[in-house]
Amino acid sequence: MFLVRLDKDLRDRVREFYRRHWGAPVMVSKGSVHHIDHLSGVVALSEDDEIIGLMTYSVREGECEIVSLNSLREKRGIGTRLLEKVVEEARQLGLKRVWLITTNDNTRALRFYQKRGFEICQFYRNAVIEARKIKPEIPETGYDGIPILHEIELEKKIDSSEKERDTN
Numbered sequence: 001m002f003l004v005r006l007d008k009d010l011r012d013r014v015r016e017f018y019r020r021h022w023g024a025p026v027m028v029s030k031g032s033v034h035h036i037d038h039l040s041g042v043v044a045l046s047e048d049d050e051i052i053g054l055m056t057y058s059v060r061e062g063e064c065e066i067v068s069l070n071s072l073r074e075k076r077g078i079g080t081r082l083l084e085k086v087v088e089e090a091r092q093l094g095l096k097r098v099w100l101i102t103t104n105d106n107t108r109a110l111r112f113y114q115k116r117g118f119e120i121c122q123f124y125r126n127a128v129i130e131a132r133k134i135k136p137e138i139p140e141t142g143y144d145g146i147p148i149l150h151e152i153e154l155e156k157k158i159d160s161s162e163k164e165r166d167t168n
Helices: 011-022 078-092 107-115 127-134 160-167
Strands: 002-005 026-029 032-035 040-045 051-060 063-071 097-103 119-124 151-157
Touching: 002 078, 011 051, 011 063, 026 063, 026 127, 040 078, 051 078, 063 078, 078 097, 097 107, 107 119, 107 151, 127 151
Parallel strands: 063 097
Antiparallel strands: 002 040, 026 032, 040 051, 051 063, 097 151, 119 151
C-alpha cells in the first residue's frame, strides 16, 4: 500500500469512487456542502494502483475538518495510517484541532476515532433530516438498521509542543 497526496491526476478517479460508494461526490456536514473532488486529501493505493482508501479534509480558520474517510480493506491499518498522516500534517501546520462529523448510526466510526484520541464534543439533533434537503441520496436507515437522524462531532486537540518534541 502506498499513501499519495490527492492531486489533479487522481480527481476523476476519486469522483467516481465517491459516486460508487456514497451515491455522489458530495458530503454535507453541519449544513455545509463539500465537493469531495475539490478537497485536499490522502489516497491509499494498492500495488495494482487501485484506490483502497481515501481521506479528504478541509483546512480553514486554524482547524482541519476531516470530511471523509473510506477504507475498502478494513482492519488492515489503512484508515489509521490515513488518519495519522492528516493529523501529523495538521500538527506541522500549527493547527489547533482536527475534527469531523459522523452520523448517529455509525458506531464503527465512533469507536474508531475515539480509540485514536478523538472525543465527542457536539451533538446536532435532526441535522441529517436537514442535510437530505441538500443531498437526497442520504439513506433513511444506516448501519445495523439504525435510523440516520443526527450528526455527532468529534475532535482531537493538537498540541503544538508535540511538534517541537518530535523534531528534537
